[in-house]
Amino acid sequence: MRNDVVVLIGKQFFKKTFYTKGLFVLLTLFLMVLSYVTINGWNAYEKRHHIAEHHQNQSRESWENNPDKHPHRMAHFGTFAFREQHPLSIFDSGIETYIGNSIYLEAHKQNTANFSEASLSTGLVRFGDLNIALLLQLILPLVIFFIGYASITSEKEHGILKIIYLQGASMQQILLGKALGLFLVSTLFFIPALIALWSISFIESHTLNSGVVMRSLLITASYVLFFIVLCFVTVIVSARSVSSNKALLSLLGGWLLFFIIIPKTAQVIGNSVYPNLSKIEFKAAIEAEVAKQGDSHDPNDPHFNKLRDSVLKANNVTDVKDLPFNYSGFLMSKGEEQTAIIYGNQHKKLINTYKKQNSITNSLVVLNPYLAIKNISMGLSGTDFHTYTNFLSQTETYRYEQSQYMNDLQMKFISNKAKGSEGKIHVVDKSYWRSAPKFSYEYLPISKTINHQIVAFFALIFWLLLAIITMTKFSNRFKFI
């Protein structure tokens, strides 16, 4: 195969398209919107980052300002974790809008993450989120379809295709050339978007552990792959269509089906096939399990009474008051341990149900390149489902450690004579509040994300191969007239 012919056809398509007035208008509009979205998104990110940081500090400050206190009072004073966003959420906000931004971490109680952006927004929020990824995932494909739908059909309609053939170009070369040209045109649109991505990653690269450069590299590669696939598909559809009208109609129908209807339907079906427990059922399930194993809040619970007797025996005393450590602190630490495990199990079940709900969408990535790029982009931008569940489990770990820290202090320093946590007698020095660890959020490591999205990566490569094979091996199926 002579490659220069392919390049020639590609160049010619690019030049022809580049000098049309429509493209110029479209490109200007696209770039204007892109700049607006980037600047706006960046400002919003900075603002949100500042808000979260400010409140995190404020909350910590009032934690540290507590006077000498009974440690159990501090266990209930609790900590707030305000969710930090990944810098790349400017590029793709994924599920950001729909997940809680603040979570209250206190003893014996696992609270939900509250105040998601969407929960405080009007119905308009459900139309979608504005970010660079929206432009690349939904709008740019339409632009490519519009530019490329007639790439072959118009040549056919004007009889030019025959002439090119007679001059010695094969169908294969024409198709590849047109796809190359179309891809060149699309670079005019997506390279500025990727520049925006890279400027985010360079300027925000100081954010610790965010792995921002590696993420940007993978995002870039995936999008380039995605757009190559789209350009190939567009040219193939154009070549298989009888007329330009039909080609446009098929492409638009495909867009509607693959980009809007299938994703929505898949998630709806996932949720109806694998319904998850409502909160009331979830809580009831935990309560039932606690009741079965023994409830540390129940003064006559056999499980915890047995525990008490064995502790008394081990320490050779007959009354908890004579124990060398604070017994109620000990009891609470055992209770915390038990409920944390029970909660953890139920929560894991819930997350697994969510995963099953998502599994229909996730298995469709093989058939739908849009879903593949959506998942990859979200995952690498640190705004996907796994990042969120990871955040939740980090907060729960912290909550557990904080409670046990306080229980340990109670066991160590509080006398068994103390009747409650009130007053200034049975207290622990306030320096311990300062030395309690702060909550620090770690982004989900990039290797985990790659693991989660490996199928999606392969799906894109599979589509590329499929498109190339269709073009080169079956080029005799495309007709010149």
Added chain:
Amino acid sequence: MYTLLIKHFFRSKTVWLAFGILMVLGMLSISTGKQFLSQQQTSINKTIEQQQKHLERQRSFHKEDIGLLSYYLKFSFLNPVQPLAGISIGQSDLNSHIQNVSIVALEGQKHNTDLVNPMRLQVGNLDVSFLIIFLFPLVIIALNFNLLSEEKEKGTWKMITIQAKSSFSYLLAKLSVRFVFVCLVLGLLLLVAKVVLGIPFTSDFSAIIIMSYLYTLFWFALCFFVILLRKSSNTNAIVLLASWLLLVVFLPVLVSNYITNKYPIDEAFTMVIKQRDAYHQKWDTDKKETMERFYEHYPHLRKYGFKTEGFSWLWYFAMQQLGDDDSKEERAAMYNKVKQREELSRKIAQFFPPLQLQLSMNDIAKTSLTNHIDFLHATNTFHEKIRLDLYPKIFEEHHPDTVNFEKHKPEFFKPESNFSLFKNMLSILIISFILIGFGIFRNLKYFS
């Protein structure tokens, strides 16, 4: 002439394809709504059932101490879902319909969310409102974009101008066939939804019907306008699709983003920190002062005096109360921001029918943000009622067995409607008539 037009209309493959897609997705959307309603109903039933169990269990744990028992007891307040919510799920899957609160400080409890898969929330619901807002316009465009241009391109238009009495009324006849078809499909969809979801025929339902039909009218008006620009089929298709993309996909996202960024609600965070600190700091401050402030809020409880020695439930619940009282300002600031978001949304939406229809449907179906905020406010009243009933009993140290906790059964919130059908009809009608008017005006010379 009409029989021929109808015959011709139904011979087109596009019509059957559009009809088929709408029916399949229609059924899917109605069953989504049905499932949502039944899930909510199950939760409500479970809540009612659970409250009784919960009460018995806690009573068995804390047989002697009414203060401790009251601390643990939770009472449910429910926001019922109307059958109409099955048509427009709106924001009701984001915010919990069930409040399960104890008489301690309320602010730390009432913003707790339900357990919903965030992926589902992000992808959005495929409910009837989505179908009407998103897909009906596309069908209308597909049926109409080449109404005139096709005749011209095929060369049949000249025949019509010669043979028909008025080429304009011929065009109107063609358009009306399509309008009637779309109206029938929409009617069928709403009828099936009514039957399946068990929607009673109320003024609310008719408001949804009216708004939906006006919305289709708007899209017909837009098509009519574009058709009469007398461009080629290709241009028409591109212009109409671009308007669809702009009105249904791009502008709503832009507007919503603008509103979110214009009014960031960081007050929510300030509020939660404040209510935590306000309550917890009272453990270390003067007890008398705490109780004094509590009595300032509820003067009729002053008779219980000041218990400053050691721990007392009076002091404890006074502290909890002050957690709510002291965060009032921050709370007001938060609700104020929410209100600003709502107002701006409505203001902008009246110029864009898709936004307006979405907000209207949510308002009518009581699935809007406003409804949720009203529910939160009503939770305060519900909570205070129980507080005020239990406070004297706790302070007088009644024995738990003598107190009737059972009378605080799960209660239902009664939402109020603040939807003005007339106002919402007006703006969509004005926009439609402007489009139709312009279309006719530009073509006066052709249709004499």
